[in-house]
Amino acid sequence: MARKLRIEYEGAFYHIITRGNTRSRIFKCDSDRLKFIEYLSEVHKKYGVIIHAYCLMGNHYHLLLETPYGNLRKAMHKLNTSYTNYYNYKHDRIGHLFSGRYKAILVEKENYALVLSSYIHLNPLRADIVKNISDYSWSSYKYYISNCKKPDFLDTKMILNLYGNSREDYIKYVES
Numbered sequence: 001m002a003r004k005l006r007i008e009y010e011g012a013f014y015h016i017i018t019r020g021n022t023r024s025r026i027f028k029c030d031s032d033r034l035k036f037i038e039y040l041s042e043v044h045k046k047y048g049v050i051i052h053a054y055c056l057m058g059n060h061y062h063l064l065l066e067t068p069y070g071n072l073r074k075a076m077h078k079l080n081t082s083y084t085n086y087y088n089y090k091h092d093r094i095g096h097l098f099s100g101r102y103k104a105i106l107v108e109k110e111n112y113a114l115v116l117s118s119y120i121h122l123n124p125l126r127a128d129i130v131k132n133i134s135d136y137s138w139s140s141y142k143y144y145i146s147n148c149k150k151p152d153f154l155d156t157k158m159i160l161n162l163y164g165n166s167r168e169d170y171i172k173y174v175e176s
Contacts, residue, residue: 006104010070013052013109015116016063018080018102025058026097032087033138036061037151039082044153047075051153053117055139057127062120064113066155076102114162117144118174133175145171 020026027033033056043049049071053064067075084097107116121144124136133141143150145167150156163169 003101006073007106008067008070008072010068011109012067012070012072013107013113014063014065014067014072015105015107015120016065016076016102017060017105019060019099021096021099023059023099026060026083026087027056027058027138028091030137032090035086036083039079039086040153041151042082043075043079046078047071049075049153050155051140051151052113052155052159053120053140054154055120055123055136055141057123057129057138062123064107064116064120066109072104076104109158113159114173117159121174141174144174 018026027036036056040051040054044051048067048069050066050068051063052066053062055062065072065075080098080102087097088094107113121133121139121141124130124139125133130136134145140150140154140156142148143154144156144160157165160167160170163173
């Protein structure tokens, strides 16, 4: 049976979830996560995708991704292939890193962006990795709650604008 076609169009919003093959780790160390973030930047530059939220866990990652040019498949192929090649070379392994096809859940920007960004940012807390969400280094949450320099691929304005551009209100929303 053939796979269902992905719905792609200009300006689409997706919740992307990609898990490690057999739920194994896809990030073994901080340098792996840094390399993945580097690839996010490359995909942003090449395909114009915009990341509104991300969280890199041990065996999976989440993205709230927008495709201004309707090119999700190309962007995700580049991201996952580049990272897999890097990971396999660095860790002296072969074969699939990710478990099948990534999930791409099409979401309505206005209705779900805020809820979804909160869900993505709360992943480390729900997994009992940290006691305080702001302590987790590998999500976009720190860029929402402070004025630190954010990566070029990350757009925090759209979600913060849903709260009248108030960082404090966004923090209250997420942490409640």
